[in-house]
Amino acid sequence: MSIRTSVYLVGLIGASLVSAQTFQRLGTCPTLGCIFPPDQTDFLAGQLFDIRLEIHAPLNGTEASNNGVPNETFSLCIQRGKEACSDVTKYFKISNSALEKWSFSYYEDLFAKDSGTPVVVNVASKAYRALSLTKPGTYTAKLTYNGGTTTVANWLVREPVTSRRAKNVLLFIGDGMTQPMITAARLIAHKSINGKYQSLMQMDQMDNLGHQMTHSVDSFITDSANSATALYTGKKSSVNALGVYADSSKNSLDDPKVETLAELFRRRRDGGALGIVSTAFIADATPAALCSHTRDRSQYASIVTEFLNNATTVNSTLAWPTSCQMPDVLFGGGAEQFIAGSGSPGGADYYKAFQAKGYTVVNNNTALQAAGTKAKTLGIFSSKPAKWIDRHVLRDNLSGLKNSPIGDGSDATDQPGLKDMTLKAIDILQARTKNGQGWFMMSEAASIDKMMHVLDYDRALGELLELDDTIRASIAHLKAIGEYENTLIVVTADHGHGFDVFGGADTKYLAAQTDDRKKRGAVGTYAASGLSGYTVAEGSLPNNNTIVYGSEGPNFPVQWNPRYAFAAGFGANPDHRESYTLNTKGPRVPAVSSSSGYVVNPTDNTDGFNVPGTIGVDEAQGVHSLQDVSVFANGPGSEAFRGVYSSVDIFFKIADALGLAEA
C-alpha cells in the first residue's frame, strides 16, 4: 500500500518517473502522444522512412487518462522551417491511413512487478509508409490530440553532400570492442621492450581516430540490434530493434521503418555491389540490421527472408520500395536458418531458395576459396561458428560439436576465419560491381562480444586480434588490386563491455592456494603486474597448460596460457570463478542456472576464487556498458571520422563519402 502511494506521489510531480526508470511505457514517448520518427531525428536527404503515430490512454497507474479511452481524432501536421504546417496527407500527397487500435501493459517499477500490478495502456494509432524529405533544413512534426494537447518532433534534413569521394566502403565492426580491449590485445600480441612496442596493432596505425557515443534512443545502454541500426540508418533506436523504431503494437514486423545504408546504396547506386560478412550467424543483429526491419531481432526466419527478398515479402501490407536487392555476398554461420526445418523460413530448404535465385552456395573454407567470383555467393559455414583460438590453437575443440552447415551431424572442421571470408568477399564484390559504382561491405568480428559476455577474455581477444589481422590483410589486398586509394575503410564497434586489465596473475601460485582470499594474493598490481607473458615462449616451463603458438606469424601471442597471465575483469558480472587461465576446453560458461538464479558454474576454473556477481541473478553473462567506442578510418572521406560524435553520425559520414543524399 505504501508502495502504491509513493508511486502516486511521483505521478503528482509530473513526468519525472518516466525520465530514468527501469521500465518505460514506451521508449521515445514520454508524453501520451507519440511520433515516430521522434523528436531530434536527423535524415539524409531522400532517405525513406515510415511515420507511426500513437495516442496512449493508460487505464490505471500514475498516468491514468480519459478512463483508458484513447483519442481517435488526432492529427499530424508537418512544417519546414517557418512555412505553414500542413496536414501529413497534404504534405506528402498521400491518402489518410486506417485507424489501428490495440492495448499493451507494463510495470511502472520493480515494486509493481513484484506485486503483479501492471498498467494497461489502450492505444489508437496510424501509420504512413515509405515517405521521404529531400529539402535540407529543419522540420517540425506536430501531433495534436486529446482536444488540443500537442507533441512536437523536431527533425533535421542534413545538407546533402553531392560529391562522391569513396568508390568503395569497407566497414569493420568489432562487436562490443572497446579501447581497453584493444589495449589488452596489443599487450598480449605485440612485443614491447622497456616500455616501447616493437610493433603495433593495425588499428593503432590508421590515419584517423574518433569516438562515438553508443547509447540507445531510450536507454543509455544499448544492444547490438539498435546500435547497428544507429550505425546503418543514422537513427538511434531501442533494444532489439532492427531498422525500425519500436512501437507498442503486438506485431513486431509493422514498426516504423527507416532506410539503411545498404538499401540506400542499392537504390541510389545502380550496379554497386553489396557484401555482408560476419563470424556470427548471418541472421544475428549486426549483419541483419543492414537489410531487416523488425522490432524483434530474434525473428531469424524473417531476417533471412528479407535478405533474399524485401520487407514487403515479410509483411505484404506494408509498402517498402527499397531493399538490399539480394546481397552479392553473404558469409557467416547460422545453418539453422537454411537447412529445411524449424529454423528456416516456412520450413523450406533455404540453400535451395538462394540457389534458385542464382546464388552459388558454399559450406566450407575449401569451397569458399575455390568458388568463382562472378556469381552472388552465399557462404554458411557452420551452425555455430568456432572461435579463432579453437580454429587455430586448440583445434581439438572443433570435434564433437555436430555443427556442420549441411545438418548431417558432422563437425564443421573447415570453417573460414574473418580474414578468409573478407578477402574472398572483396574479390567477389570487385568482380560483380558494375557501372563504376564500387561496393559496400560490412565485415563483423562478432565474437569479441560473445566471448566477453561469457567472461572468456582470451577468446574475445583472439577474435579481436583476428579482426586486426583481417584489417591488415584487407589493406594489403586492396593495395595489391589497386583499390586502396578508392576505398574508405572504417573500423568501429557498436557498444562496449566494461572490461579492463588491472594486473598480472601468477596462475601457478593462484592454483596452489586453497583459500579464496589467499588466491587473490596471486594478482600483482602496479609494479607487480610485470610484463606481458604472452609475447615470449616459455618452452618447457613447468606449466601443464602452456600452449606455444606461432604459426600465425606476428601480431598474435607466442603463447596463450603463460604462468604470468593478465588479470582482468568487469564491473558487471554474473556469479563466477576467476583463475585467469585460458579455458582450454572451449568457450567459457561462467554461471549455471539454479533455483535461486544463476550461480557459479562448478566446473569453470575450479582452481579459481569466487566472485559473486553485481547484476541481476537472472543474468547468466556479463552485460554491455556505456563507454564511447573508438573509430579508426583510412581512405577517401576518412578525415570526417575524427573527433567525438554520436553513433548515428557514422551513417551520415559514410553516406556523405558515397554521395548518397538526393541533391
Added chain:
Amino acid sequence: MSIRTSVYLVGLIGASLVSAQTFQRLGTCPTLGCIFPPDQTDFLAGQLFDIRLEIHAPLNGTEASNNGVPNETFSLCIQRGKEACSDVTKYFKISNSALEKWSFSYYEDLFAKDSGTPVVVNVASKAYRALSLTKPGTYTAKLTYNGGTTTVANWLVREPVTSRRAKNVLLFIGDGMTQPMITAARLIAHKSINGKYQSLMQMDQMDNLGHQMTHSVDSFITDSANSATALYTGKKSSVNALGVYADSSKNSLDDPKVETLAELFRRRRDGGALGIVSTAFIADATPAALCSHTRDRSQYASIVTEFLNNATTVNSTLAWPTSCQMPDVLFGGGAEQFIAGSGSPGGADYYKAFQAKGYTVVNNNTALQAAGTKAKTLGIFSSKPAKWIDRHVLRDNLSGLKNSPIGDGSDATDQPGLKDMTLKAIDILQARTKNGQGWFMMSEAASIDKMMHVLDYDRALGELLELDDTIRASIAHLKAIGEYENTLIVVTADHGHGFDVFGGADTKYLAAQTDDRKKRGAVGTYAASGLSGYTVAEGSLPNNNTIVYGSEGPNFPVQWNPRYAFAAGFGANPDHRESYTLNTKGPRVPAVSSSSGYVVNPTDNTDGFNVPGTIGVDEAQGVHSLQDVSVFANGPGSEAFRGVYSSVDIFFKIADALGLAEA
C-alpha cells in the same frame, strides 16, 4: 622443496622468469649488466640525463653468478650510427666516476616470499651526471662486463624541431581519467533527448583526439609518478619514480635523472613563466614530477625543497645544472610540507622559506583572488583538499576536518577549485612572462583518481566535470585576453581505472530488499538501464537523499542522488558493498582493515549488497588499469596529438610545439 625445484627449472631455460613476473630483480634490467637510460630510450636533442651502470651478481637463486661477486672492471662505450664506439668518458669528455658498491634482495616469486627465501644481489656501479646528446640519430651504448659479456642499449636522438609554434602551453591532466569516465560524466551532466545530447563536454569539442599508451618501462600497469615522468620527460620509468630511472641503490635520491619539460622550458626559454596547479597536495606525484628527481615519490620534503631550489640542493653530491627555477605559480594542497613540523623540509616553516625568496603566499580562495599578478605566488589551501561535491553540493562535509592550511586546527572552508586556481594562474603567468617567451602550465584534476580508488564514483565524476568546466573557462579566458591562438592546450590522463557504467539502479528498490541476490535485481541493464536520472529535477520525490543542484549552471548534474542512479563498477575491487547512492557524508571508505586483510567497511552503503574483491586482500582500494587514455588538444601544434602513440610522445609533441630541442 618442490617449489624451489620448479623455480630452478625455470632458470635453466633462460630469462623467461624475469619476463613477466610479479617481482623483478630490477625493472629495465633483464640481464646482469644494466644501463640507464635503457635500451629503446628516445631523447630530445640537448636534453640532460644521467647515466647509471650496474653489474649484478646474485648470490643465490636462479641467476646465481660468480659466487655473488660483481665484476668491477666493466666499461661503457658510446657510438653514434656507424661511428666507432668510444669510451663514455671520451665520448662526453668527462672524467671517470668512482666505483660504488651495494647489495639488495628480492623474492623470485610469491612462493619464495611465502617461504621467506629472498635472493641477495651484490652490485658494482658507476654513474655519470648531467650529460646530453645533441646530434640527432641512433646511438648504441654498449656495456661490457664479466670478461666480455655485453648489454646494449639502443638510443635515439629525435630530429629536432626548430620552429616554435606555441607561445604558451596549458597541459591539463585528469589523473586516472579514462574515456568510460568521460562518457559517464557526460551522461550525468548533459541532457539528452531521444538519444541526442543537447550539450557536450568541452573535451568532446576539442579539435584533435588521440590515444596514449600508459604502461611503465617495466610493468604494464603504471602509477602516477612514473606515468607523469613519461609525460614530462619522454622516458618511461618505474612505479614510484619521479624524473629518474629507478636503480637498485639504497639512496632514492641518487638515481639517474632525466630533464623534464619544465626544466627544459626554464633553461631554454629565458623569461618563460612556469605554473603548477593541482587539486592534490602539491608534493603529490603529478605536480612533483615536473621538478623532482627521486625514485621514491613519498619523499615529500625533498620534493618541496626541489620546487624552491634544485636537485643539487637535495643531494649536493650530484651535479644537475637545470631546475624549475622556482615556479611562478604553485597552487594546491599539502600544508603538511609547509607548516613547520615533521612534514616540512628540515622541520622549517616553508611558507616563510618561500616568502624569503620573494613569493606571495595565499591560503584561501579570497586571498587568491585578491592577490596581485606580479609576484611569484604560492597558494596552499588546505592540508587535505576537499572534493568538488563537498565544496559545492554537500558543504556540511567541510566542517570538522581541521584541515586549515595554516595548521591552527580550523577547517579550510574557503578552498578554491581547479577553475579558480587555473584562471588566476593564467593571469599571473601572463603578467610574469618576459622576452615574449610565454608560459607553461600543468593543471591537474587529481581526485578523479583518488575518488575512483575508493570507488566513490560520484565524487570522481564531480572532479572530472570540474576539470571539464575548467578547460571550458580557460579557453574562454584565453580568448578574452587574446592568448587563445598562441596557446597549445592538451588534455590527457596518466593512467586508467577499469571503471564503466553498465546499467541503471533503482536505489529505492535496492534499499528495500533484504537479500543480496534480490538487491542485485535493482540493477537494470540494456533497455532497463533507462535514461539519465541526473539531468532532471525530481523535486519532492520520496527519496530522502535527493539533492538538487543547479547553481553551478550547465555542464553539471541537476541532482546527484536520483532514485534511478547509474550502476557502475570495476573489474578490480577490494571487498566492498554497493548501493549506487551518493556517499553524502564525504569520500567513500569501501574497505577496512581486519586480521584477515581488508574487508567490507561495515558503515559503507549499509543498504547495499556485498561484492567481495578481486585483488589482494592487502589492498584497501581499487587499482590502476591498462587501457589507453584519451588526449584532446587545441591550438598551435595540436594536430600532432592525433592518432595512437606512447605516453612519452606527449613530451616530444609539447617540446616540439615549444621548439625546445637544441638544433
